[in-house]
Amino acid sequence: MFYGLLRRIGGWAALLALAFLARGETPLAASARLIAADRVIRPGVPFTVGIHIRLPEGAHIYYRNPGDAGLPTRVEWTLPPGFTAGPLQWPVPARFAEPPLMSHGYADEVVFPAVITPPPRLDGIAAVRLAARVDWLLCKESCVPGGADVALGFRVGDAPGNPTPDAALLARFVARVPAPAEGWRFHFEEDARRLRLFARAPAGWTPARMRSLIFIPHAEDLTEPAAPQVWRATEAGEYVLDLPKSARGAAAGARLEGILREGDGHPPRAEELFFSVSAPARSNPDPSAP
Amino acid sequence: MKKMLITIVTATLAVAGAARAESAAAEVGKPAPGFTLTSTEGKEHSLADFKGKFVALEWTNYDCPFVKKHYGADNMQALQREFTEKGVVWLSINSSAPGKQGHFTPEVWKKRMAEWKVAATAVLLDPDGKVGRAYDAKTTPHMFIVNPEGVLIYAGGIDDKPSANPADIPGAKNYVRAALEQALAGKPVETPTTKPYGCSVKY
Numbered sequence: 001m002f003y004g005l006l007r008r009i010g011g012w013a014a015l016l017a018l019a020f021l022a023r024g025e026t027p028l029a030a031s032a033r034l035i036a037a038d039r040v041i042r043p044g045v046p047f048t049v050g051i052h053i054r055l056p057e058g059a060h061i062y063y064r065n066p067g068d069a070g071l072p073t074r075v076e077w078t079l080p081p082g083f084t085a086g087p088l089q090w091p092v093p094a095r096f097a098e099p100p101l102m103s104h105g106y107a108d109e110v111v112f113p114a115v116i117t118p119p120p121r122l123d124g125i126a127a128v129r130l131a132a133r134v135d136w137l138l139c140k141e142s143c144v145p146g147g148a149d150v151a152l153g154f155r156v157g158d159a160p161g162n163p164t165p166d167a168a169l170l171a172r173f174v175a176r177v178p179a180p181a182e183g184w185r186f187h188f189e190e191d192a193r194r195l196r197l198f199a200r201a202p203a204g205w206t207p208a209r210m211r212s213l214i215f216i217p218h219a220e221d222l223t224e225p226a227a228p229q230v231w232r233a234t235e236a237g238e239y240v241l242d243l244p245k246s247a248r249g250a251a252a253g254a255r256l257e258g259i260l261r262e263g264d265g266h267p268p269r270a271e272e273l274f275f276s277v278s279a280p281a282r283s284n285p286d287p288s289a290p
Numbered sequence: 291m292k293k294m295l296i297t298i299v300t301a302t303l304a305v306a307g308a309a310r311a312e313s314a315a316a317e318v319g320k321p322a323p324g325f326t327l328t329s330t331e332g333k334e335h336s337l338a339d340f341k342g343k344f345v346a347l348e349w350t351n352y353d354c355p356f357v358k359k360h361y362g363a364d365n366m367q368a369l370q371r372e373f374t375e376k377g378v379v380w381l382s383i384n385s386s387a388p389g390k391q392g393h394f395t396p397e398v399w400k401k402r403m404a405e406w407k408v409a410a411t412a413v414l415l416d417p418d419g420k421v422g423r424a425y426d427a428k429t430t431p432h433m434f435i436v437n438p439e440g441v442l443i444y445a446g447g448i449d450d451k452p453s454a455n456p457a458d459i460p461g462a463k464n465y466v467r468a469a470l471e472q473a474l475a476g477k478p479v480e481t482p483t484t485k486p487y488g489c490s491v492k493y
Binding site: 068069070071099100137139141142145220221246247248249 | 317318353354355356390391423426428429445446452453454455483484485487488489490491492493
C-alpha cells in the first residue's frame, strides 16, 4: 500500500550511492533478476517464476514480517494483458538478533517465487515479456534502501521448453517456502497482552526438540519479535507457546498465520525443518489450561 | 550446599531484577521512565526538570537513511521549531554504542547539528543504551511524548509512511504533530501507539 509512492526510490538510492562514492566508501548494493525454469509459455498453463536477489556479504533484506526494524521486500508486477500473478511466496527467513532487537530476513541470496497465469488464448502472440519492480531495504551495520526493475522474455508455444540454467535455483527456493506439515494440529488463544499457540505434535517430538522451534507470524507488529520463545508441555499432551503481543496489541482475529522453523537459521544448513501454521482461534477456551 | 544456596539467591535476584525492569518499561498511559543524560553541550538534563511541560523524545541516528529522510527534507526540524515555539521541550536522544553507527564525539555532533539546523531543545547522549532500553526504543526515528504530569501519552512512528524516501513526506499523516496538537488543545491523543519504522537502534 505504501509502496506505490516508493517507485521513485530508485533514483534516490542512486543519489545515495553517489554520496557514498564521494566519501570513498563502498556502497552497499544488491542485484536482482527475474528467473524461470522454462522460457516457453503455454496459453492458460500457470508457471512459476522467481525474483532472484544477491546480497553483499554480511548484509540482509527483510521478510514480509521484518521484525523490530526494517521494511518488507516489495514486488510489483507489470504483466501483459490477460496475465495474472499469484501472491509473492516468501521462503523461510532467518532471524537476525541485534539485542535487544530482532529482525527476520535473508542473507547471501534469495528467490521469491510467484505463479504467473497466462490467459487461455494467446492467438497471434509469439513472445511476451514479464517485468517487475522490486524494492528492498538492505542492511549491514547501516541500511540502504534499494531496488531494481527486472524483466524476462518468453516464447509462446504448445509444449514445454528445455529447463533453463536457473531451473535448479528456482526449485531450491520453491522448496524453501514453508508449507503445511503433516501430523500437526494447531489452535490459539489470545487476550490483550499475549497470544498462546497450542500445538499437537506428531510422535517423536520431545520437549527438547520442541524448544528448538521458533514461531514467526506473517503479520507485522503482532508479537514482540525478540521475546524469548519457550514451549511447555501441557497435561493434555499438547505443547503451548506464549507470545507477548506488541505494544500496539492488535487482535490476531480468527486465525493465527505464521511459520515454525527449527533454530534461527544461523549458520545456514542444507537440511532445515520449517513449515507453515494456520491456527484457528479456539472456540471453547479451556479454563484449566495453565 | 552453600554453593547451591548462592545459586538460588542469585537466580531469585535475577528474576526480581527482570521483573523490576519490566514494570519500569515505558508504557503509554503510565509514568514515563525517568532519566538523566548529558547533552552534546556537556549539560545534564533530567526528565524531571521538565515537569509541567510537554516533552517530545526523538530517538535519532544522523547516519540512518530514515533519519536523513526527515532531516534532509527539513521535516524533523520543522516539527522541532513549531512545537518548541509552543513551549514543548524537544529532546533528541542517541543510543548508539561507542564504535557503532551514529556514535559521534561532541564536536562532530555540534557540526552535524549545525549543518542540519537542528532545532531540538537538546541532543542527549545515551551511549550505554540504558534510557533507550527503558523506553524500548527500537528504531531511528522512534518518537515519544510525555505530558506535563510525566505520563507517556504517545509512543511510535513519526508518520504513517514507513519508507526512507523523502517524496513520501508530503502525503504522510504525521502522528507526532497530530498527538502534540491534540494534547496541547487539552484533548486525548487519538492514536497513542503506532509501529515505529526506521533503522534499528545501534545498541
